[in-house]
Each structure stands twice: as structure tokens, then as C-alpha cells.
Amino acid sequence: MHPILEEFLNDWVWPTAPGAGGAKFRLRLTEEKCIPGWQGLVTSTVRELEAGQGAGEDWKRRLALEGYAAEGVQFSIKQMSAQLMSISLEDQARWIDIQRMRARQVWDECKHSKLHVDSLSGHGWIKRERELMNDVEANFQPLSSYFGQGMMFAHIHPLARNAQHYFIEAGAYLTICIYERMVDDRLVRHQHLSQKAEELMHFMEGKYQIDTYCTTPATQQIVEQTLDWVLGFFQGRV
Amino acid sequence: MPTLKIDHELCTECRMCYVACRELNLNAVYVAAEPLHRLEIDPARCLFPGCTACLPYCPAPGSMVEAETGRSMVPPPQDIHRWSLKGKMR
Numbered sequence: 001m002h003p004i005l006e007e008f009l010n011d012w013v014w015p016t017a018p019g020a021g022g023a024k025f026r027l028r029l030t031e032e033k034c035i036p037g038w039q040g041l042v043t044s045t046v047r048e049l050e051a052g053q054g055a056g057e058d059w060k061r062r063l064a065l066e067g068y069a070a071e072g073v074q075f076s077i078k079q080m081s082a083q084l085m086s087i088s089l090e091d092q093a094r095w096i097d098i099q100r101m102r103a104r105q106v107w108d109e110c111k112h113s114k115l116h117v118d119s120l121s122g123h124g125w126i127k128r129e130r131e132l133m134n135d136v137e138a139n140f141q142p143l144s145s146y147f148g149q150g151m152m153f154a155h156i157h158p159l160a161r162n163a164q165h166y167f168i169e170a171g172a173y174l175t176i177c178i179y180e181r182m183v184d185d186r187l188v189r190h191q192h193l194s195q196k197a198e199e200l201m202h203f204m205e206g207k208y209q210i211d212t213y214c215t216t217p218a219t220q221q222i223v224e225q226t227l228d229w230v231l232g233f234f235q236g237r238v
Numbered sequence: 239m240p241t242l243k244i245d246h247e248l249c250t251e252c253r254m255c256y257v258a259c260r261e262l263n264l265n266a267v268y269v270a271a272e273p274l275h276r277l278e279i280d281p282a283r284c285l286f287p288g289c290t291a292c293l294p295y296c297p298a299p300g301s302m303v304e305a306e307t308g309r310s311m312v313p314p315p316q317d318i319h320r321w322s323l324k325g326k327m328r
Contacts, residue, residue: 011313014324015294017258027323097257104252200297201252208254208295212261 001035002042004177008170009035012200013207021215026166026207029227034167037231041171042178049182060185061125064116077109079161087158095158101205102161108198119191159219163227165206168234172199241281241305242292248301251277255292255302259284262291281305290319 013030016023052059080102087095120126176192176199183189214220244255256277259267266283269275293314296302300310311318 009324012297014322015314015319016321016323017291017294018289018321020321023323030323097261100253101257197250197298201250201254204252204254204295204297208258212258 001039002046004174004181005035005038005042008038008174008177012203013170016207016211020211022211022213022220025214025220025223026210029166029210029224033227033231034170037167037234038170038174042174045175045178046182049178053182060183060188061123064120064123064125064188076164077106079164080106080109083158083161091158098158098209105202105205108202111198112195115191115194119187122187157219157222159209159213160222160226162206162209162214163223164230165202166210167206167227167230169199169202169206173203240287240307242279242284242286242302242311243305244277244279245301245303246276248298249277250298250301252297253277254295254297255279258292258295262289264289267292287318290314290321293319294321 083102117129176196179192256267266280270278296312302311
């Protein structure tokens, strides 16, 4: 196991609240599904950065134009927004903590995009943000949610998105840890390091909500179904 | 008895500790009535080290400390926080 992943597991994944009702379920998901995915992500990111660094400076520009986390921020913004609006009035009190977290994350995700543009413009790779809309590379977005058709999928239940919080946000954090160790570019580091705490916080939301709320077969099934969909989706990319 | 406090230089105000504490109906973490509305911990309500439920969900390293020693509780040190998913629930 890569030491970055091992450190992540020991510091942030294994500790849990005493008596957390969903903890055993989270342990099973972690061991059976998440760790193999995270390991693949770490390995492929390290390999990608090593190959890029060996090929000169253009890899930074190419990666930057592809977008921060392949513009998964768009994916997240749409899901956060959809979830805020899709919880019925009678369920508002029950899921108010989740809604508060989702509302904050809309801002977090917007900031990811802004920092990404700062990095692009700081390098001189674009002059204005608007240019990105004319560049097919900068619109790189293989996720089916980009044009909206996928954004409601994961919201069959308010807890469903926790699968993405737990798995994908952890991947973002791990990627940033790798960039921190391997990339010396000032702006690229700035873009990623400033997001480190937020990605970890988003992961923690998923961890907390699974531990606290996913205590029945019905709620666990919702999360596991979504995780299986996410893993299937990303298998071809990692 | 040691107590917990928040290091505002490192806390990101994400409120995961507030949510975790309120879920247990302890309500030791509160939003202070000061201009920045920062989170604080009420030592009269906080059960630390008997309760460590907030620690495993805090994402900001070093932001919760033992008040008397200044020792970081995030990520949770194993001698304080003994609940781990790794292999067994100790």
C-alpha cells in the first residue's frame, strides 16, 4: 500500500465515534470497495505525474486545461443544488444538518473552480475565464452529469450522496497529498493546497453521515448502490 | 480533568464538531456570541476525555487541543481516542 494512503487510513478513516451505528457498514465498504479504488487512484496519479514531469513543462498546462479534478466540481455543484431543492418540506427538519453541509459545499466547489482559473491565468495559459468556454480541452468533462442528466440520479435519498463524499472526496484529498509531494510549481501547489482542508472536510461529511445515519439495511443499501455506480463509472478512468 | 478547546488559527469552522456533539444532545460545542461567530467548547458540558465523538470527524489537523497541555487531538491520538474501525471496535 502506498504510504500516503496508509497515512490517510490511519489518521482519518479508521477513527470513529464510540458506538456509531453505521460504522461496521462503513468498515465493510472501506475494505471491500474503497481501498482498492483509492489505491488505484494513488498509483495512477503518481504514474501520471512522473510521466508528465519527465516530458517537460507542457504537462502542467495540459492538466490545468483539463480542469480541477476533471471538473468534478460541476458534478458536485449540481448535486448539492439538486439535493437542497429536492428534500420535501416534511423532511426538512430531519435532514437539516445535511442541507447545511450541502449549502456550504456549493461555495466550496465554486472556490475550487475560481482557484483553478487563478492558476490558469497566473501562468498565462488563458487571459480571461471566458476563453475556457471556447477551448474543447478546458471543457473536458466525461461525467454524465455535465449537462444535467445525471445530477438527480444519486438523490433518490438524502443519504445517497454520501457514497461520493466518502469515496470521491477522499480521492481528491489523496490527489492533493500527492501533488504536495511531487509538484513544485507555485501556482499549481497553491490551487491544490488551498483545497486540502476542504476536500478532507467533504470526506468527513460522508464518513459522519454514514456512521450516524446509515444504520438500517434500507439506508445502507442506498449508499452502497450509489457507491457501486460511482466505482463502475470511475473504473475506466483510474 | 483535561478539557478540549478549539485553536482558531487552525479551525476551518466547518462545524462537524458542532453537528456531532449536538447529535448526542450534549451541546458542548456552541457558536459564540462574538463578532466572528466562532465555535467554542463549553467545558461544563463537554465530557472529554470520556467522550471523544467529535474528534474523528474534525478535518483540520491540530484545530482541537487539550486545553491544559496544548496537545493536538486531531487527528485523534490513539491513547485518547480508542475507537477505531481498523480490524476491531476496541
